[in-house]
Amino acid sequence: MTRTLDQWLAYQETTNVHEIELGLDRVRRVWQAMGAPRPAPLVITVGGTNGKGSTVALLEGMLRAAGYRTGCYTSPHLVRYNERVRIDGVDAVDADLVASFERIEAARGGTTQTYFEFGTLAAIDLMARAGVDVAILEVGLGGRLDAVNIIDADLVVITTIDLDHQAWLGNDRDSIGREKAGIARAGQPAVVGELAPPEGLLEALRGLGASIERAGSSYWWETQGQGTPEATWRWFHTDGTVRALPRPALAAPVQYANASAAIAALHALRARLTVPDAAIAAALARVQVGGRLQRIGERPLTLVDVGHNPQAARALAAWLDAAPGGGKVFAVYGALADKDVGGVIAALGTRIDRWFLAGLDGDTPRGLPAAALEASLAATLPDASREAHPGVAAAWQAAREAAGEADTILLFGSFFVAGAALSTRA
Template sequence: MTRTLAEWLAYQERTHPRDIALGLERVRAVWEAMGAPRPAPIVITVGGTNGKGSTVALLEGMLRAAGYRTGCYTSPHLLRYNERIRIDGEDAGDDALVASFERIEAARGDIPQTYFEFGTLAAIDLMARASLDVAILEVGLGGRLDAVNIVDPDVAVITTVDLDHQDWLGGDRDSIGREKAGIARAGRAAIVGEPAPPASLLQVLRDIGAHIVRAGEAFTVTTTPAEAAPTRAAPTGWRWTHRDGTVLDLPRPALDAPVQMANAATAIAAIHALGPRVDVSPQAIRRALEQVHVAGRLQRIAERPRTLVDVGHNPQAARALAAWLDAEPAAGRVFAVYGALADKDVAGVVAALGRRIDGWFLAGLERDTPRGLPADAIAATLAAVLPGAAAQAFPDVALAWAAARDAAGDEDTVLLFGSFFVAGAALSTVT
């Protein structure tokens, strides 16, 4: 009997004893048994600590605005598994996913696959059948040993490198940088989206023989001074300049937060690195910048009080949220609805936001996932990092959010963040 999509996903969670099992041998063997399909003639792989999802969406928007058929693979999802695979701008349907999982099951024999490996193979399979021009694949964890890395990219993108998933990738930026550099290939462009990456990242890219295209060196961003246009009410334009003399004058991205300009610049550098293989005009880039939005990235879901949802879950992401709060100050107070997973640096997140938050509404996530932290555990860390900070603990996101809404006035801001589980819970109520 054919399984439903929900039944397939439940089955996949049982076929491997571990949620995460890094390594390419298993997934490569099944991919080769399926004929080693290439998802598209051109492949862009996007890795990094933060900014991957936004960069993928910007790449997709720019290429589609230029008339190309694209496929995108991202993770995790917010509301529906189908979000992970987009074919020409549309989420994969249940029937297509089920058919792909059946093909994977027939090919794998007794080779165990993790939940993520099933999804990666399905993405490659569905893209290969869709006659696409470009496939954009987001790395799930690390890079070198992530399942996505079975496919050789034409361009590798590494957005940022910071501390996250240390149990798997190492406890410092150098260790993490080495893992992320593993998605690059000899003789092909490796776009580095931050101007000060760890030395290990650059060294591994050199050892691989990749062509390094680095922010601040190969391409630069120039903006209107902040004092001239400090808010979205008077948006700044910006200029993207490449060392080969290419100059683009561009509108501010529709995606909010100062960091999105860096993500946009990185996406443009990746397209530029493909050279004559794609024809993406400045007009297509501008159109994408003005139109691309990504769910759960400072997504505004209500006004009065201003209410935003963000998937940021590590200190680097929290620093980006802090920069946004500084650039877009609330007329009133700022309340945070915050939940976290047990492997996240809660202290680092809290320290990054500091006293910008006037009240913390802490949400336990242990009902959502075995990895979820109880609210009391978050509260203990908060008290240690920010003594005297106003905080209340709740068993789930819904109760924490309800309390924040009750406390907030029309001029206040409510920010829900800390995990895809927090963002998913919030967005499920407004979609």
């Protein structure tokens, strides 16, 4: 029976009783039955808690500006599943994904696969068939036992480490760092993009024999006029390399760290890749990523962001602190049950003038109802102005009705919030 893409995705949710089942044995078995394709001659794997999607997009933009054909795998998607696989900057089409799923199904026999594992194998398969020059793979959860890790990367980037997915990865930054370090390989470069990474990450990378390129040590950056149209910045390496660059089109201050990590990755691969400064500058000036402080409206300024943990909320707070304008900030916020809602709220604090809480229990079994969000907000910020709504659409409508032209509406907290906002806008 021929299935549509939507039918395949629904089917994949039934092939494993576990939504998440970490481990490489099952997915490796199917990959080997497919002939163990390598997605590209050169593979970059990107892991970390936050900043993965932006770093992937920056690497893709820089490489494509230099003339290389790229394949990218990211997750989750915002609006359409096809966003997860890009071949030379273009989202995979339904027919190609369906054909890949059919090949996976024929190869797996009785081996169960999760929804994410199907997607990972499809991405590898499609990139290999397209003959791309460089594959850029984003880790879904953790690193060591994530399906992406069946592929030996030529270089890894680990962006940041913070508390998230503790049920699978551990309850402290050291434990989580050790899990994320598992994507590195002996003798291959590992770019650490965080200025103060946990020692557990560094110990694990050293134990694996990776060649560590560390922010603030191997490379660093400085900004000039940050937040102004004339802003520039410089990237430095201990080998004496200096690059003068335009500010990233991506808005948040944290994007300098993501861009610096992407540049460090390409610098470490310079014997295999030629990426001139002009290509790096061109990508910085134009790369945008959906759901990362994405502007979807003006007057009031309306932004969508997928920040869903305290570290991401701190990055949002830094952007709000640096943003010009004196209007009020209205937050449309929804979250999943396994997230540190109190930590997110505390990170933003009184920067939010009014909270419009959106229940996500109607979108996913993992979604928190609005009442639970309101209870967390009351416990964390008892005096915060707030109102609860059954879903994103109702919360956003209420925020629009309350906001003036000089105000800001920030929709954030989950990919489900971002996806609902972008789907409505579309």
